[in-house]
Amino acid sequence: MPPDPDRPDEPLPEDPEPAPDTPDPDGLELARRIARQVNAGTPAPQRPPRRKRRRPIEPMSSGARPDDRDPQPIGDVLRRMVEERGWRTDFDVHALIARWPELIGPSNAAHCRPEAYEDGVLTVRTSSTAWAVQMRSMAPAVVARLNEQLGSEVVRRILVKGPDAPSWSHGRLRVRGRGPRDTYG
Structure with missing residues (x-):
């Protein structure tokens, strides 16, 4: 029977506790009862306080002497990187090609150009063939000058080639012959 709202002094009926034999459909009440029984008998175990891991103390500044953490000149950093990665020879060859007229002189550079570098x-x-002969005779002196100017033993030998001869064959058919002879060296 529902309570009458017109009679305020009438006590409200309380919900009866479920009988222990009747299971709770979701098991929530059973879990609460077990938890109350467990907590009522024994105090909660005390955990030891957590210890913080200590990291090695690193100084915030490097001190009186230079250190890797200090700002460094970009030239020093690049030089160290070039050495570590083995780019020294490549840089020296590119410097040789860029400074070719300065290294062998403007008149020689007008008639001789670097074409390839390998080992x-x-x-x-x-x-021309005349310049090829001249360059072959100067090759040892040029090698010494290049290595002196570049500061390393980059060039060990110079291979001199004459001018490229144009092709005299045109079309599909060919005639055997001796060619243009000494015109192009």
């Missing part, structure tokens, strides 16, 4: 051998192409 210490610099290949130079000349504008």
Whole structure:
């Protein structure tokens, strides 16, 4: 029977506790009762306080002497990186090609140009056979000067090639012959 709202002094009926034999459909009440029984008998175990891991103390500043953490000049950083990665030879070869007229002189550079570099051998192409002969005779002195100016033993030998001869064959058919002879070296 529902309570009458017109009679305020009438006590409200309380919900009867479920009988222990009747299971709770979701098991929530059973879990609460077990938890109350467990907590009522024994005090909660005390955990030891957590210890913080100590990291090694690193100084905030490097001190009186220079350190890797200090700002460093960009030239020193780049030089160290080039050495660590093995780019020294590549940089020296590019410097040689960029400074070619300065290293061998403007008149020689007008008739000789660096064409390739591989394993210490610099290949130079000349504008005529006369310049090829001249460059072959100067090759040891040029090697010494290049290595002196670059500061390392980059070039061990110079291979001098004469001018590229034009192709005299045109079309599909060919005639065997001796060619243009000494016109192009």
